[in-house]
Amino acid sequence: MTPADLAETLRAIVCDLVADDELDVEAPTMVPVERPRIAGHGDYTTAIALRLARPARRPPREIAEAVAARLRLDQAVSGVDVAAGGFLNIRLASDARGEIARMIVRAGDGYVRDTAARDTAARGVTPGRPWPDGDNDHAGRRDGDDHAGGVRAVTGSTADPTDLADTGLADLADLVSTVGTDAARYSLARLPPGSAGARDIDLIDLDVITRQANGNPVFRVQYAHTRICLLLRNAGQLGLGVDVEGADVSLLTHPREGDLLRALGDLPRAVAAAAELWAPYRVARYLEELADTYHRFHGVCEVLPRGNDAAGALTGARLLLADATRIVLAGGLHLLGVSAPTRM
Incomplete structure (x- = not known):
């Protein structure tokens, strides 16, 4: 899984949350994915929950938990941690990485x-x-x-x-x-x-x-x-x-x-x-x-x-x-x- 693949997976999850009426925001066209600045915080991190918090009028951690719950079902992902402030730290499965x-x-x-x-x-x-x-x-x-x-x-x-x-x-x-x-x-x-x-x-x-x-x-x-x-x-x-x-x-x-x-x-x-x-x-x-x-x-x-x-x-x-x-x-x-x- 490349960073672009992960970004698209996250975008699809947010779109599904919107379609299922679990999130009241405009579906994003892209989701930012970065490498974490601190070693041990996974392969990639995203601040998508923080970006959606204001338009959704919900705490970023709530949005992050909803995204994480669906992302954990992806076999290419071995773990997802919700960090302080609503950041998602994502670990890829070794074969996907x-x-x-x-x-x-x-x-x-x-x-x-x-x-x-x-x-x-x-x-x-x-x-x-x-x-x-x-x-x-x-x-x-x-x-x-x-x-x-x-x-x-x-x-x-x-x-x-x-x-x-x-x-x-x-x-x-x-x-x-x-x-x-x-x-x-x-x-x-x-x-x-x-x-x-x-x-x-x-x-x-x-x-x-x-x-x-x-x-x-x-x-x-x-x-x-x-x-x-x-x-x-x-x-x-x-x-x-x-x-x-x-x-x-x-x-x-x-x-x-x-x-x-x-x-x-x-x-x-x-x-x-x-x-x-x-x-x-x-x-x-x-x-x-x-x-x-x-x-x-x-x-x-x-x-x-x-x-x-x-x-x-x-x-x-x-x-x-x-x-x-x-x-x-x-x-x-x-x-x-x-x-x-x-x-x-």
């Missing part, structure tokens, strides 16, 4: 591209072009060699990158020749819009982005991708592969596995926010969080058997999870125009 990995691998390398196309079409944004169609100011920059416009188009910044400063970099072409295309594109894409008059290229720490270390964001994301590719190659040498339909995702119960599954589920939200707010940096920052989450998973969850040990069902489930992460990392990098190397 793990299905997102299967869905991603089943969709293949086009998963991120298709997600971006679906989530941005309604906002008038074309994937690969981080500005709304019909924006004539930016549309005029799509063709030609307007490097200054290109930087603004990538970052959303209003700064003028042609103003020289004391960084040693004259323009975007100089940045590319100094650090390479991947580092330049990624570093510009991850800058939040609005730089208080500074040039975008002046906000990039050349010492950081030319270093092959975890402090370098583009290296960290690309390294996570190559690390998974190496894992899958090693699995192939052992005669193991990713079994999309046969993997038992209910075995993915380790906290680090749960963290990674939830991070994978955040992709549609990150892409939608980037499109709606014209903020490519949200995709970059999402990829960094996903890469960090994978590195933590890799550090404590052994995927491949050691020595002469036989591969068990958990190996298959973790291979599926790793491959799903690879697909999202590669797709996210390509969305930003950055390569996803298989070796470093």
